[in-house]
Amino acid sequence: MIHSLTIENFMSVRDRHVIDLGIGAAVNDNAERYADAWSGSAKRVPKVVAFFGPNAAGKSTVLRAIQHITWFVRDSFQFQANTTLPIEPFWGAGLEGEPIKLAIEFDTSEKWWPAPDNLPGLQVSPETCRYSYEVQFEYKNFRRSVLSEALYSWPSYAKRKIRLFERDANGDVSASIEFGLAKHKAVLKQILRDNASVISTLAQLDHEPSKLLQTASRRINSNIFIEKSVVNELAMLQFFQANPDFIESANRDLSNIDLGIRSMSVASGPHGPIANFAHEGLSRPVPLPLESHGTRQFLHVYPHLAHTLKNGGIAVIDELDLAIHPLVLPEILRWFYSPERNPFNAQLWITCQNVSLLEELTKEEIYFCEKDAAGGTSIYGLKDIQGVRRVDNFYRKYMGGAFGAVPTIG
Known part of the structure; x- marks a missing residue:
């Protein structure tokens, strides 16, 4: 599951936005809608995350950020050398030359690799480990390329966040012993390109941790790609x-x-x-x-x-409500709430224009997108708006303009 997503200078998102899905232990209503962020954690995250707002407000941009991270981790090595990456910065004034920044914190049910030699016989439980992946891209000399990249984890034996690897602006990669890079480092230095991720490159060398992370990335199922396409x-x-x-x-x-x-x-x-x-x-x-x-x-x-x-995994669906009846949409959400239908706590990220769905969601599941006068997208959760009560009619309040993110007509 995704715990948080950070977006900065990416497409319509100009300023840094952190979508933190964390739900505190004090929230006990509708408990079936939330799952532990990791085993034994007091932090929970919603199984359904829905984005609302006017047309062209940046809702799809949020989902594309997830898809770009997934694609870059998994498939970027397949790009030819010297090919510019298919990623766009914010096109407004004031950010020329600034890097695009994306980061994601997540856990995965994929099996963690064996512990290093200095910890013999120790196998890390997948339920107790989570990851944070960060990447920056630059636009220079009419090319979009990697500026930096890093991966962190919280394995159970370490009891703290550890750095697995970091890549700097020169393409040099440093790694902890847990990442097992030593025997691949020389070859990696020769073949790592500025338009490919460390993970997708190391996977070509049968580096087990990178192959595991590639497998985890395949658990993200999306109906959008780097470029939107017609239904196939x-x-x-x-x-x-x-x-x-x-x-x-x-x-x-x-x-x-x-x-x-x-x-x-x-x-x-x-x-x-x-x-x-x-x-x-x-x-x-x-x-x-x-x-x-x-x-x-x-x-x-x-x-x-x-x-x-x-x-298990994450479904990323743009415009879930497109041509689907409003009474069918809540039924789809219930699939993700059901322990029988969703035994592995799969997560659903959606954009939606049908605001009647607001009546079916809790405030922890609802996010809004709106654009300012300079064309930059703001992203905020309903849980972050002061004075919102659980008994409020979210649909009526949204339609009345209480939450913002409504189209201006006329």
Whole structure:
């Protein structure tokens, strides 16, 4: 789960913003909506994090920050040498030449690597360790490249935060003994590029900690990428065809949310997989191209949600409410609250325009984005606004302008 996200000089976010999801022990209402940040911690984080605000206020930018970190950690070594990184700073005045800064604190269910030789036989429990990853990018000579990078952890045997590695502006990497870099350091110095992460580079050398972190990054399932793209229905159908258990799961959920569909089936066609839908009262199945936009949108995001719930991790969904009925949205949230449906405390990050969803959320789950006159995005949580009570009608107060982040018309 993500505990906090820091964004500075990235796309529409000009100033430094820290989205700290921490919930204190005194909050005991709706306990099923929160999970321990790590084993034995008094700090909890919400399982659902929702961002609201006007169009172009920067909601998607928050999710893109997560996706950029994920991509950079996992896949940046695949970039060709001398290729500029696909990351944009704030385009307004006053920050020319300033670095882009992204940081994320998280825990993972992936198994921690064996302890170093000076701690023989010690295996660190994955439930008691969390990480903090920080990266800075610079824009210089018309190229976007890495300026610095660092990874920290809190293993149970250390009882404190330790540095795993740090990379400076010259590309030099220093690491603690826990990171096990010694036998790879010489080769790393030769092949590390200014457009690739240390982790994605070391993974090519079969460095076990880096391979573990790459595996952890694959637990982030998102419907947005470095560049927004149109829905790829062929990829969606290929996923369902390769994972028939998800077809069964989707059929159960389709019938529960009453889209008028009895079942979906996927079969091989002359140009790839095709889907047909059996409807109540119809004598023949309906092919996917004739289904409603809402049904197709639901099926597009469904693999991200179902895979995350089944295996744990984080689902990052931009515009979850796009063409999906307002009464269906709370049901999707309930999947993440359910211990049976979400046994590994998977987390859901969403942007949403349908503000009626505010009536279904607690104040710890709600964040707003709005832009100032200079085009910079501000990000703030409802829990940080003084005077907000749990019994308040968040929908009515938001629509009345009490929380800000509403469009100005006229």
